[in-house]
Amino acid sequence: MSNLGITCYMFLVGLEMDITTPKMGKTSLSVAIVGTILPAFGGMGLYYLALDPVKTKRPATGGFFWAVALTVTSFPNLARILSEFKLLYTDLGKTALTSAVVTDIASWVVLVILLSTVNGREEFYTLIATVLFIAISWFVSRPILCKIIKKIGAKNRSSVEGRYSEMHVFCILSAVLLHGIVTEACGIHSMFGAFMFGLMIPAGELGTKIMDKTEEYVVGILMPPFFLLTGLRTNIVSLATGVSLWVVILVIVVAFFVKIVATFLVCLFLKCPPRDSLSLGVLMNTKGVLAIIVLNEGRNLKALDQQTFSWMIVAILLMTSMVAPLLYLTHKPSRSLKLLYHRNLERIKVDQELRVLACVHSSRNISGLINLLRMSNATRRSSITVYAVHLVELTGRASAMLIFHDKNKTNDVSGQDQSREKAEAEQIVSAFDSLQKNNAEATIQVQLLTAVSPYATMHRDVINFAVDKLVTAILIPFHKKPDAFGRWTDENLQHKQVTDHLLENAPCSIGILVDRGLTAPLYQESSQPDRIHKCHIIMLFLEGPDSREALACAWRMACAPGVFLSVLRFVPEKDAMDMNNGDEDLGDDHDDSEIFSAMFEKEKQLLLDDDYINEFRFRTMNDESITYVEKKVRSGDQIISIIRSSYNDFNLYIVGRGHGMQSPLTEGLSDWNDCPELGLLGETLGSAEFLSAASVLVMQQSAPTHNVSKKNINSGTNKGAFENSTGKSAGPLVNHRKIDDLY
Template sequence: MSNLFGGKYNIVNGLNNEFKVCYNEERTFANTDWQVTNPLLKSLPIFMLQLSMVILFTRTFIIVLTPIRQPRFVSEILAGIVLGPSALGIIGWVSSNINPFEGALLLETMGNLGVTFYMFLVGLEMDLTPVRKMGKTACSVAIAGIVLPACGGAGLYYLVLQKEQENQRRPLEGGLFWAIALTVTSFPDLARMLSSLKLMYTDLGKTALTSAVLTDLSSWILLVAVVSAVNGRGKLYTVIPTMLFLVVSWFLMRPFILWAVKRIALRNESSMESRYNEKQVCYILSGVLLCGFFTEICGVHSMFGAFMFGLMIPSGELGTMIMDKIEEYVVGILLPPVFLITGLRTNFAHMAVEHTSHLVIIVILVASSVKVVSTLLVCLYLKCPIRDSLALGVLMNTKGVLAIIVLNEGRNVKGFDQQTFSWMVLSILIMTGLVGPIVSFTHKSTRYTKKYYRRNLERSKVEAELRVLACVHSSKNVSGLINLLHISNATRKYPITVFAVHLVELTGRASAMLIFHDKTRTTDVIGNEINPISRGKAEAEQIVSAFESFHNNNHAVYVRPLTAVSSYASMHEDVSNFALDKGVTVILLPFHKQANAHGGWTDENLQHKQVTDNLLANAPCSIGILVDRGLTPPYLPLGSQHDRKRKCRIAMLFLQGPDYREALAYAWRMAGTSGVMLTVVRFIPAKDVVEFAESDAGDGGGDDDDDDDEIFAAMFEKEKELLLDDDYINEFRFRTMHNQSISYIEKQVNSGDQIVSIIRSTYNDFDLYIVGRGHGMQSPLTVGLSDWSNCPELGLIGETLGAADFLPSGSVLVMQQSAPLPSAPKKIVSSARKKGLFKTSGQPSAVPFVNHRKADDYY
């Protein structure tokens, strides 16, 4: 033991990698017995400076690391490390003015207060319902994520213990803190990670969240027991007061709180704003401090009482109101001191002091990977896909504030010294930092979604079950979409599953969420009950009621109403991922404009157009955009003639390409509905138009082989599309030739203007027009129509039909297939040229099994 003098500090070196710091505090007294200088005047400015600096660095790291999918927790840890002895803390001015020893007391006090309220929010956000309904996979993952990492943490502790010098003795309880630190899966951070990756409502996300609930609950119970035993110096009876408090809280306080909350809600049920006010929120926040005080008396940290109190508050409007009011303050103001304390205790420069570098690497690698490996092995044993198993293992390795709390508690009982504490902090950074990039690569990469981009109606059987994702922005969109689903031919043998999604802009929350509705209650994706009135969603109840009424009137339709709360910029990702996870075939969207009383259009919301455009570019299935002008299903009686059923007349206008084949596929399905009359009109370019188009393509040649390949690639793609069009039309005609409700017509036309003229003069009295968007299609028949295109999401023909001055009545459904066909590779094109598959005489190649009939030739 030795004494060192560093300025105003007297540093006493001791054993076991610890030292004591003593300093003299100057106080000014007046001539009276009272102290003139307030002691807080020295500590408070230091604390305010520390808080400002850690918040500044946190925000900076968030801006820098968000593009590489790093959660906020990583930025907060890095901010504390930068201000600590690993980086800026080695500068004398920083250590003496920002991180002086005398500021540690207030910093830790505020950090403990922040941890207390944060754990209350964790308990408030956590719901134990999924634990009771946990599946085999989630339960197995949770158990493996508890047992194996705990054994790994304890094993690492004793491995380090054996490698240390004999005079460095540590308590055996330190191994328990190592075990708990590796066991923890941060439920709040995992939920935000899944939300940012748009995976929260997938099967993977729900399994991860359910497992995290059980893992966090088990880790919390273990931490309570260990802290009580350590504070009681190993005497087990010291745990009894804590256990008694938990029993009284759950079986006496919780029923009373539920009764009080329910009574307040019933008393203010008529209120449209909120059934709870500021007074109830203040009472609950006071209860947090009171429960924390009781657990401190019992010998454990106040955070345990706060967490228990949060679990007792019922989820719903009250919980949401509390979260909205204090979450940002707790996370943004009260919690940063915890990360600064962690950074001050971390020193990466001295990680290998008194330890070999091999031991350091082994501990960090094992600590970072033991939970991933255990989860991966269990998932593979259950025959889960390797991709999902790896992603689930990485997700279960998500750490958060609770892991930091465990490390600091272990540091307080000397289970960690500065070196091993730094090892674990680095391991936690590695664990959490890899979650976003790995899961993003396995479940968000183009390679993963590529094979799903072919889900569409064209390749589905007409009689197969149809899975539809119907998106509505407001109640104005409901009637048109429901009437469209009415004529989509739902039968008991071949039903339709409708996921009715109410798209709501994200406001007042940190992360997006998905809310499921049923007749008894409204829940989010992990089972937390939510009151729709609390979010001002009276309109949501109206939408849900409309779709439930639709289901009651047609038992061949299964409807699952839900609400997607997300920002407009990323709303398409929520819709696309949900469609991908549920195997949806077609997404139905309302047109972003609404008809006004004067026959024109009104821009309802340009942000709705943004969602539509993003879905058209990224959706994993087909898209249908409905321009509703009062579409009416055919089963309604016509006037007072109840013995007659109204006919619904549908016109399908076919040009060319995958979008038009998709439109024909949907029209084909509708034709099976009783009372629906379908007329398919195919527009074929006249001979002069074909010759002109081919000669124009031939004039674009050159001597360069690459240019020739591009020209022949375009010709190859066009020939392939023509073959697909003709094959699908032939199949349609053959299978419907005896159906009296279906008519097929071919029209030879020379231009887009002629198409418009024919529609206006001959086909202007239909209830519904179905066309393809024709995205990326180049046809001589549409030349001239693109000069005045203002709504590219409808396509050229769709926009013409949707114009208010073109058709005063008749709704329009514009279809786009999931994704364009890939371009022909150059080597395939070169091979095709050598085989003479492309003709250079200006005549189109022969199309097998096709016999184009004259105009107006019916069968």
Template sequence: MAHRPDFENKGKYRIFFGLNNEFTICYNDTKPISNNSWQAVNPLMKNLPIFMMQLSILIALTRILMLVLGPLRQPRFLSEILAGVLLGPSALGISALISSIISPFEGTLLLETMANLGVTFYMFLVGLEMDLTPIRKIGKTALSVSIAGIILPSIAGAGLHSLVRQQQKSTIRSPVMGAFFWSIALSVTSFPDLARILSDLKLMYTDLGKTALTAAVVSDLSCWFLLVVIVSLINGQQELYVAILVLFGMTIFWFMMRPFIYWTLKQISATSKESSTVDKHVYFILSLVLLCGYITELCGAHSMFGAFMLGLMIPGGELGISIMDKIEEYVVGILLPPTFMITGIRTNLEYIFADFSVGLVLLVVFLACCAKIVSTLLICLYFKCPKRDSLALGILMNTKGVLALIILNEGRNMKGLEQQTFSCIMAALMVMTIIIGPVVSFTHKSARHMKQYYHSNLEKSKPEAQLRVLACVHSTRNVSGLINLLQFSNATRKSPITVFAVHLVELAGRASAMIIFHDKSKTTDSGNNATREKAEAEQIASAFESFENDNHAVTVQPLTAVSPYASMHEDVSNFALDKLANIILIPFHKQPNAVGGWTDENLQHKQVNRNLLATAPCTVGLLVDRGLTSTFNQESQNGMRECRIAMLFVEGPDDREALAYAWRMAGTPSLILTVVRFLPGKDVSESTDNFEDEFDQSGILTAMFEREKQKQLDDDYLNEFRFRTMHDQSIAYIEKQVNGGDQIVSTITSVYNDFDLYVVGRGNGIKSPLTAGLSNWSDSPELGPLGETLTSTDFESPPSVLVVQQSATLPTGSKKLKMFGNSSHSAMETFVNHRRSDDGYY
């Protein structure tokens, strides 16, 4: 146990009563003599260089820690708070020379001023990106988790603070009101930091992620309400009427300014459609942030409360997006770091043990970490949720982040926390943050680790089995083609189709990926509260719901994924795993024009498609839509016009997968399916040896064996298809011998050129002598040689093309699949059934 000093010398500073709520610092400061009444040296010019040095060192140290802790799945917040602690008296600040240079006491005033300004603008951004929509649709589990996550941690915080206070050997103990700040700090769940963690772990769009985000919104709002009351009571010398007046004033402020902002934005959008009009009002809103902060300071509360309320009042449309894009990086990267510096200076881990034993400190940290976890576990077990998800949810609700620091610093500013108790609770917050990423990653990545060895393929399923489709759309232009393709997929009561319609939205300039919730009751936001993404998402959801209403054997679940294009394929793959999809349907990155060419090529969408084809856990269908909608809606004299579909079979697993999907489509009324198998002619057979010379000599036998194996699989699957469809008049099977890619193209253009849709395999990883010449000039390898040929060949009426690829091959660890032995399929079936039984339990 450390000895508690009465004073401490640090270079030119002498600190008296360094452990108490208040302490005195004495130092000599020489000032130049001036005959004028005004001082000769501007204090701002003296402290500003110190602030710039502190900010530069803090940002550089934070970046270094992010590089070190990033692979350990630690959030940015931990790097920021550790950087502040390392620069404080707990580490580098021990040295009198370093502390006098990096964190001199005379520069603290400017540092705290900038920290308060940063907190004010940060809370404005928190309110701006917080969506209150989930509160209207909150479920019993999320509501119960949020309520229990406030009550039990509040009791634990008060109890632990009382325990620590009783163990203090100081003559001046921690004030009783510090228990309120401990309670609120343990109860709060930082919504922005939780959203970032869920986005990094790719759990944002799972049921677990939705429940955590919804509970976090309720928890945040409740804790901020309690903090307003506590701050108002303390500022009002514990007079209750002061808190009532503050809350009454803020309520009037909400109901008066919010309608005015909505009316103003409505008038702006009605008078001008130019985007520059929005930019002109961004600076007015930023000035309004300071005004709202000033008003709440006059009311007796901190300026951050007014800024937070203003952020909640700003609609999430063009104005909200423009504000986030313009100031988010500056606020988070420049204005907010002084808060971490102040927190680090106020944290002295060595002083914790001046009055407390190591066992007591460990007990306090452990109980503080367990409060949220235990409360969440009890609620989830009451609702009979899986234990794995219950544990992960409890740990996720322990996400503290910047909001907890703001609460503790406010308690320190109001003399509710002295250095020992402040440092003790800070140690607990850091431990909470450290365990979140690794534990949740282990509990849920292990489930996906098991599922990744089970790649769903249509070839292995029965044509009449239930089909689970993940239909991805970037915009409303992709909707009609995908819906009509799904209409061809033969949904019946014996073989229903479940469609997960995913709207892919780019995450651009937002700090966290806030999920867009859809509700079949069609509860829409009023006024201008709906953003462009939400409006487009509603149109997409409405189109798929109309498709569901017209087809009683179809179930549709609209979803939205908001992520950067670089990692968007990971969200889609995770959706496919969580929803146990059989096939992912994605649109081609080019849009057709009226003359048969292409327009509006989106290279980012192209990269998403390529990444998805390389990593997808199930079958992928890439649709090149060139009029599939008009074909389906045309009617003939006998009713609906027949739709003619051709499946072109060459060889390999992708072609078998394409045939499996075409087989599924064959039962659709008014649909004619023609399967054309291209077989190698005599010339191709004679040149096979030359073709095999392209392989390395050591791999010739392996390549020959694999080719024979695939050929046998092709023959077996085609024979089964022919046997089971031999009496179906809507299905025709044809074999054609060709000697190369040129003959395939000529055969298609001369004989098979009048089809509405072509279904082909991508041929990924297959070097076929029949298509070898087609891939020499490939511009879109994601279509495969045959698919690209069909999209580039001149047809009188350009057809639509569906390119199918079997689930991506495991890059490494294929041997691990053998560990399941012969029971792997049954074990995975048990797992799949368990997951399906848990769908929607939140």
């Protein structure tokens, strides 16, 4: 039972590891080499110096098993630790993963040679047979297996049950046992054959299905007997038998730090930051089941006795338990991120590059996001850099968690050309690549990547990437899907979870797009005016920073050719405002200071709204493509009535989310509060009962209200949206160069 568990577990390790993905850099190669050689010599040195095999009559080969155990880095455990600490998007994470792959492969090679020389059989026969098995498996069996899997997947592409059935999984598991039997016949453990077969299976739907079907059973049923056996073999009482306790402590401490110190020194030599060097050393010291397997093999072959086995088991357990705490100390997450970093469209400068992070869950989200980016008025003075991130749930190979796409060549991320995942990824890459190529003046640059992470922590990857790239706005598709009549057909709760977390924690502005066939305007100087597609946008302004952010977004779009903007501001009537103020005065359960603070903040926001609206009206007074209207209303019901009757024929509605806003303008809208991520007005506009063909963009500004001041508004720091398509400043009394008489 124990051997079967080890065999199946190592198959899953090989299945999860993709040795064809990592790109080897100078740092990764150096860390892998030094992190393999120095711990190996350290392990052998500890064994011989502390125990003196000649005097104690212990097997000299025990030092080699110590060496391999200290050399190995658990790749699966390392990948999950990096995912939990959100280090996959850093150079540190990529270096650690790549080095771990090389280290593990080197450890396997050393272990194969070691077992073939100490197992009591014909050494030459075992070594030659093992080398032939590896060569035939990788260079002959693997290409044939890939073609078979590819052919089966293409044949069952339209199958309801998926491309691969339970029978296919059964055949794979049978082949695992067959490979284990072959390696046993070669003279080494069956786990090597299972591990090799796991490496041979290409990434894709089949690998994911095998993991889903077998991982819980292997880890929960087959592996516990192995851990039980390891515990029975470990005798804590015998640790200091016949030797000084200080010798035991010295061995465990040196074993713990040897790989950390080796990695730290080589990184310092390569002029890496000390903090990253120490963190990388801690990460490379991640041990797992493989190290315990190595020690158990040494115990089975009697190269290790109970005492030497127990010493190293205690050291391995100590290393594994201390990785997360030490990494937390060296890479402690910033708790003040939201207080220190805030970027938004309202305050972007006129000549500043606009950086947008566009999140894509599936190919359905591509069209709306790309057309929205095309309408964002990219110019030479204010170019746009788009970071298109394909968000994929982490299920399968850990090495494919972070994929940067090279637009100049095909990215083989899965090893299975016709898999649905790869086809969808290629469609996303192609669409965003065309966005950049079709931009004649090269004012839109696109960087593509795929982020693979659990949905529960996916928002952290997006936030960390946004902070690292100084992103101004994050665009997210709405998690519900419309049918042909504009009605919502289903809801993806996992996508909703990502959106909710981003709205709560994002350090920059957030835009949620409810796409119902949004189309960007088509403009060519040689085109006939009556054949040019126009885009009519309306911005609905209520109050607060979210409405100002929505206006800044709409203002920037209005400067693009073929775009016509209408701004409709709703102002509460005097009696409605008086009633609202009266309600605030009745807060008996609150301190007077809290009431006055809320009233002061509300008045401050109203002043900021007026200043920003006045600035907007002054700078667009001569632009015939922009209109501004104010409507006095008593409640949200009246707002809906006005939009239904007079403003129901637009391609795109832009509104502020209005989180935390209390106003008479929202009275009567609470009945629609089923999607709080869209806000009260945004949800009403996005409902099929209200608008069945128009798209809706809901904006949220993350900046604290005290960071936005009148000085910022009037100082020119918020004029990035004022630039027209010709690159000229959209100053006062300047009419934007548009296509004449298109409307």
